[in-house]
Amino acid sequence: MGYINPLLDLPAGRALMALPAEDRKRIEAVMRELRAEAAVNAETAYRRHKGPMYAYWRAVSTYARHLAHALSAAPICGRNSGGVACTLPKGHRCPDCSSVGIDAGDPS
Numbered sequence: 279m280g281y282i283n284p285l286l287d288l289p290a291g292r293a294l295m296a297l298p299a300e301d302r303k304r305i306e307a308v309m310r311e312l313r314a315e316a317a318v319n320a321e322t323a324y325r326r327h328k329g330p331m332y333a334y335w336r337a338v339s340t341y342a343r344h345l346a347h348a349l350s351a352a353p354i355c356g357r358n359s360g361g362v363a364c365t366l367p368k369g370h371r372c373p374d375c376s377s378v379g380i381d382a383g384d385p386s
Contacts, residue, residue, distance in 0.1 A: 283344055283347065283348050285341070285344055285345060286348055291348065294348070295349075302349040303350075305345075305349055306345075306346045306349040306350050309346035310342070310343075310346045312338070312339075312342040313339050316335045316336075316339035319331075319335040319338075320335035323335055
C-alpha cells in the first residue's frame with residue numbers, strides 16, 4: 279500500500295507501532311485472519327442481499343487489512359521530534375516533523 283495510513287494518525291495507532299516487534303507480528307497475524315474471515319462474511323451477506331451486513335463486514339475486512347499492513351510496515355522512522363523518537367513507519371508523516379521529508383535519507 280503506497281499511501282499514508284490514516285489509522286496511524288490516531289494515538290492508539292501510534293501506540294500499536296510502539297509495541298515490540300514480536301507483539302506486532304502476533305497482532306498482525308490475528309488481523310490478517312480477521313480480514314479473511316470478515317471477507318467471507320461480506321461475500322455471504324452480498325449473496326443473501328443483506329446490504330448493511332455486507333458493508334459492515336467489508337469495513338471490518340478493510341480496517342483489519344490496514345492494521346495488519348501498518349503492523350508489518352518496514353522500518354520505524356525513529357526520527358527524534360520534540361525529544362521523542364517517532365514510532366511511525368518510514369515514509370509516514372511524523373506528528374511533530376511533518377514538514378521534514380523522512381523518505382529522503384536516514385532518520386536523524
